[in-house]
Amino acid sequence: MVAGVSVRDAQSRTNCRASISFEERLTVTIRYLATGESLHAASFRFRMSHNKIGAIVNEMLPVIYEEI
Numbered sequence: 282m283v284a285g286v287s288v289r290d291a292q293s294r295t296n297c298r299a300s301i302s303f304e305e306r307l308t309v310t311i312r313y314l315a316t317g318e319s320l321h322a323a324s325f326r327f328r329m330s331h332n333k334i335g336a337i338v339n340e341m342l343p344v345i346y347e348e349i
Contacts, residue, residue: 301329301337309334310341 305327313323313334320331327334 306337306341307345310338310345313338 309323309327309329312326313320316323318326320334323329323334324331329337
């Protein structure tokens with residue numbers, strides 16, 4: 282699944298910080314869905330803001346759905 286989707290979902294590195302890799306975004310989404318934990322709990326696990334995790338999950342769900 283990673284090989285098929287990561288090509289069309291490439292994000293570039295910015296001058297400010299490195300972008301979050303596709304593999305890490307996929308990991309965050311699958312872990313969030315599998316555990317059913319809150320965004321706040323996931324933010325401590327992945328050391329990201331709960332807003333960013335919510336944005337990642339909302340972005341990745343259609344990608345996962347299209348691939349399945």
